[in-house]
Amino acid sequence: MTFSLRTCIVLNLLSILLCVSATPVFQGNFRNVDALIEVADSLFIFEDYTRAENVYKQVLTMIGQTPNTPEYLHTLNRVARSAIEGNNLSTARNNLESADQFWQNQEELNLQRAETLKEWGIYYSRLKDYGLAQDYFNKCLELIDNCCPGGGEIIGNIYLDIGDFLLYQDDTQSEKLANQAVKNLLNSSGIKRLQLAAGYNLLGAAVRARGETELRNNYISAALAILNQFSTRPFSLSRDIFYNLGVQYIDGNEFAKAEKTFSSIINLIESKNGSARSQLPVYYALKGISLEAMHDPQASIILLQVEKHLLEQPQINHGHLGYVYQGLGRHYGHNRQSDSARFYFNRAIEQYLVDSNTHQLSELYQDQSRMELASNNLENALEKIDTALLLIDYNGEELFDQSKLIDINIDDFFNPLELKGRILRQLFEMTENEKYLFESLAIYQHIEQIAEFTRNGPYSEGTKILVSEHFYRSAEGALQTLTNLNNRSPLPEYISTAFSFMEHNRYAELVHDLSQARSFVTKGLKDSISDQNLYFTSTIQKLQMQLDNASANESILITDSLFKIRNDYNVFRNQLASDFPGEFLVRYDSMISLAQIQSRLEPDLQLFEYFWGDSDLFLVTFTRDSAILASIPIASVELSLSRLLSWMDDYLVPDSLLLSYSDFAQLANSMYNSLVAPYLLDKNQLLILADGPLAFFPFEVMITDTVPDSHFKNAPYLLKQHEIRYSYSANWLYKMRQGYALKRPHILAMSYTATHEENKFISSARQQDYKDLPFSAQEVEAIANRMKDADVTKLTGTQATKKRFLELAPNYDLIHLAVHGIGDTANALNSHLIFKNADSLESRLFAYELYDLDLKARLAILSACETGVGKAYKGEGVFSIARGFAYANIPSIVMSLWKANDQATFQIMDYFYEYLNQGVSVSKAIQMAKLEYLEVTDPHGTKPFFWAGFVPMGDISPVIEPKNKVFSVILLISALIIMITLIRYRLS
Structure with a gap:
């Protein structure tokens, strides 16, 4: 027979209370006190705050004769916190004032004093006095830094609560505190592991703010895994974890999963009474947004219902209302109802302006730009995306403010820049005005520089992965722009730039793969490599920024420090290149240009580098002294490639041996004529850098001519005319x-x-x-x-x-x-x-x-x-x-x-x-x-x-x-000549 966790807690509570009733008020027996605190903690975790408060008070009664103990002060804090969560603020204040009196500067109570300061911060945050709340939190953290280096469960919960308060205000600090919370709660057991789940969930929410997609997903998965170990789960924790999970699905464009997750939260909330139900509009709005992304007609119905509910509230939440209007704008935009879409987008702008939410405003203008682009209103689309970029202080004149880039979500740069590049390219296609191509190329080159700066700069693994995921889409847009420019006026720099984008994209994916592999590796390549590189690059950047604003005297000292740190960084890089060449090459080394690679090519070699896009296959092919840039419609090769790959791989099936040579030859010759023949430059050796499904295909099997009487044995394979090899990257x-x-x-x-x-x-x-x-x-x-x-x-x-x-x-x-x-x-x-x-x-x-x-x-x-x-x-x-x-x-x-x-x-x-x-x-x-x-x-x-x-x-x-x-023969002849000469000499 099994019991739910809540049943076990209640039974345990009853047994302990019976035991307590037979025990004198206090006889130094802390065993029962500890057990009772465990029960109260359990009730608190499961949000039964009134009963938790009563049990904590029972504990105070048991140890009331010796109040100046860590146990007493900790319990007093818990009574106060239970009262806060139960919205009994007067009781909370009385207990916190009592805790202030009991402390009396006793060092042995510093940990519990830090807990009291934290509870004061929570108290004032509920009163919406956030400034005073922040003051108490700062005092709490300062006291912990000075008195309590050892850590433990109490400190873990302190970090967790303050980190939760700082979320969305100071995400960097929130993430640091969440990390500390998790470290201190890792050894939790039983139901207290739910606090660890809360720590992981907070980490997931904090890292999302700076675009750490993969890291965020890992943290949320860890939180969910712990939550799923319990048959009975706390309401708020379940809601928060599922909320982050739903947002994760939205960010990953998995809208069906997002809609299902938010529906689960709605069901969970509707099973509750009281204040919990006030949150329903938020989750209905998120459900509506998910349905809208799937173009479900139910989206507008749900969102309009949420709008009505929000407008009926005595105090309007402008952020929530703006989000609803933005969702309605997207919905009508997808349904080509442009006037309705513009109406709701404008209403969303009004709401976001109330809260000065520039991040959400930028996203909103991007939505408007996409809607105008889909309606072929390209000038309007360009105007909206320029507004979105201005909101993140991008002026287009200089590349970017690197100090700003460090603190910002990379999405804030990549998404609007890529969209602007696309709009400019379509403006060229509509007007044939070449200036739009040059402007588009400039945008893509900015994106490439951001990617390169991020790869070599003071950024975390998650940020580098995010950049690699974004860069492919931008690289394809850049290649389309460059191909257009090259078709109009062939210039070497267009081909060189196209090659650079291809190689950068390959390196971006190598960084992604390396980061994934690193998460499995437990020896050798330690995280200290990234940590050291992050230390050097961030220190150099901070010193450089100080130098820009320094006085003459300060400049001398800063310049000296810069020289020393750069010298140390060079030593580190040289050692890394020696010990871990692959790590160094992928992460930290600079790219080499097309001209540099051309100078290193063998005289009889032609290099073919392909980029598999969404609609076009791009090719840069070159020898030592010639280069070609071309685009090939994917439709011209996709079917032949698919049939050839499945045909060759299916030869384990005996029936497939009956396929005819003529079918194969037609497909293989079609591949040759599309991918190789038009671009051959009379070289014997071919170096292939394939991409996408081409990477599974051996170019040797291409048929150069469809000779009627040929068969598999004597077919005119490309193998017979060229020596063929492959590589992952030209730079590599x-x-x-x-x-x-x-x-x-x-x-x-x-x-x-x-x-x-x-x-x-x-x-x-x-x-x-x-x-x-x-x-x-x-x-x-x-x-x-x-x-x-x-x-x-x-x-x-x-x-x-x-x-x-x-x-x-x-x-x-x-x-x-x-x-x-x-x-x-x-x-x-x-x-x-x-x-x-x-x-x-x-x-x-x-x-x-x-x-x-x-x-x-x-x-x-x-x-x-x-x-x-x-x-x-x-x-x-x-x-x-x-x-x-x-x-x-x-x-x-x-x-x-x-x-x-x-x-x-x-x-x-x-x-x-x-x-x-x-x-x-x-x-x-x-x-x-x-x-x-x-x-x-x-x-x-x-x-x-x-x-x-x-x-x-x-x-x-x-x-x-x-x-x-030949050399051996020469040696033999020379030896014979020497022997004959010696014999003649002796005879003479």
Whole structure:
């Protein structure tokens, strides 16, 4: 039999009260006092304030003969607080005045004195004397700083209450106090864990104000997880957590979930009586806003009802009323009823002006601008968005006030700037006036500078993630503007700027991935790296701001301090670049330009960088001395790409082997003609930086000509004309550790299976059900046979464990893993390799774990399934196991794009090592291995599924020193000449 929590509390209360009634008033027995305080605390947490107050008074009676004790003063404070929450303010004041008298400057009571000061602050806040309330809170915090460094539950609740008071007034201070509250309440047990839930919920609300989306979501999830542990839940805490959850859904555009959440709150409130019901209009308004976002006709009905209710109140809440009018304006705007929309937007402006709510006003003008844009009233749209920008002090003349940017929600800049860029671009399309394109480009360049400043500046992880999420949309707008400009007047700077936006977007997503991975990592890359960088950048910025306003004498001291801190910062950056090159490159290093990368290109190389937008695919392609910017309609490639990817990946299904070559050739040739052929510049080597779903596609399978009599074996693949390689980013490729050739490499080769067994050709994909891989052991043996000059460590079967890999990998020049692999396209960080003992989680090497490694290997061959498969990000590519190895400082990687066939993989890898050992580049070795495979394999195995999945990524220069036969012959001839000369000399 089980009881609800409230039932248990009541039963416990009854038993203790019976016990108390049989006990003398006070005999030094604090066991019953402690138990009774526990019951009172429980009643207080569950908002039964009248009964809580009575039980606290019973406690005071029990310990009344010794009032000057911590227990007595704490209980007196609790009586006062219960009275405050029960709206019995006169009783509260009497008890707080008594607490003031009992304290009498006794140091041992300082903690309880701090609690009294806090309760005075709560008392005056209920009287709406916020200035006096703030004074008491300040005194409380000052006393805690001086007297109570140890922390504990009482201090945790003090921080929680003051942080809650400061929310929306001083969110930064509120967040700091909420953090302290959580730290002090972490060890709470039983129902007091609900106070910890309140701490997490407050943290979530506080960080939202500065745009910490992911961090906010984590905190709210933690609060909800604790709340869900209880069958009976406090009303106010449940309401507040669900409110934050609903706002989270609105911010994430999950309006159906938001509407459901606010409906739950409404049901919760309607089950109550009294003052709680006065909050109903707020939640009905939020429900209406959620319905409006889904274009539900019920939205206007609900919002108009809320308007009527608010106007009937004796004291109008202008903020709530403005929010309702703004929702109605959005509703009518979405329904193309522009006059009604303007009417309600104007009424919302009137309400927000009463409270001087500039943030909400800016959002409102953005809503108006979007409505005018949708109605094609572009001049009106531009006027409204300029007003929104003026409200956040953006004047367009200079980039931005960096000190302001630190304290502001990044949304306040990104959203209106991106919208203005879009309006200006559409004005050009309507008028053909080129000035709008230049103005649009200037806006997007401001956005890019903000993003770069944020990436390198004194910002938290959450802010950097938020910027990465925003930047993609802005990058696409910038590329559309630049393509328009370049089509009218081709200029190198347009192409260079387009390339910069593409690369910035890739880096923004790398920061996002790195931050996600960091949250899983428990060693190596500590948060202290970010903390140190934040210290240096913020200190430098503060000193620079002081210098701008300093006198002549002060300038000398500040300049000296700046010199010292900048020198220390350079030392830190150099050390970071040495110890954690991936961390340094993604987070703190500057970008290099198109011209710089062009100067580093090999003479026979052409680079293709793609950006997958919403409607267009953008391309920047260049050689050392030429560059092209183009846009390609996604519709021209999307269907062919989708059919090819599903077709190649479905070859494990025997029926799919019946698909004809002609169907494949038509699709693959269409891809070639759309993505490559019009832009080729007569180079042998192609470097592909793919994006979106293109990142899953091997360009080698493109068909350059539809020859009628061709078939899979002799098809005119792009592979036969070009040596093809890939990279995540041009900056990443040319700034990461460069490869070098090895004379006698140390190779770590691991195979999932210990012995080779013959099997059918199509069986044993390196993923399915973690079965043995019959050819993986043979693959490892072949490496040793091909690489005669190398030191090869072979681990097979039960020797090939994750633990052994982590122990040995840092010591090897070349790593070959013939194991199972899983690429997760939903959650990138779940992508993983599977070593032996697959039933154990310890056998799985997840992508995020690789971020914590620093490997010296020159090359990693990931001969497993889907090592290049992960979550596709528009504008950036694919996060995968392979990228994890790249981040771990390995410059060259061979990865797979789909479920690899075991026997075909063995054959291709055997040929690959044969050519690699001759000293050719990684991409050349892959190309020659695939061509030889096509040459010797029967027609059944020449379909792209079997051979096209493995591709080279990153630096592809030779890994093995070339075997210079000419030099050897010269040495031999020279030795013979010397011998003949010596013989003649002796004979003479």
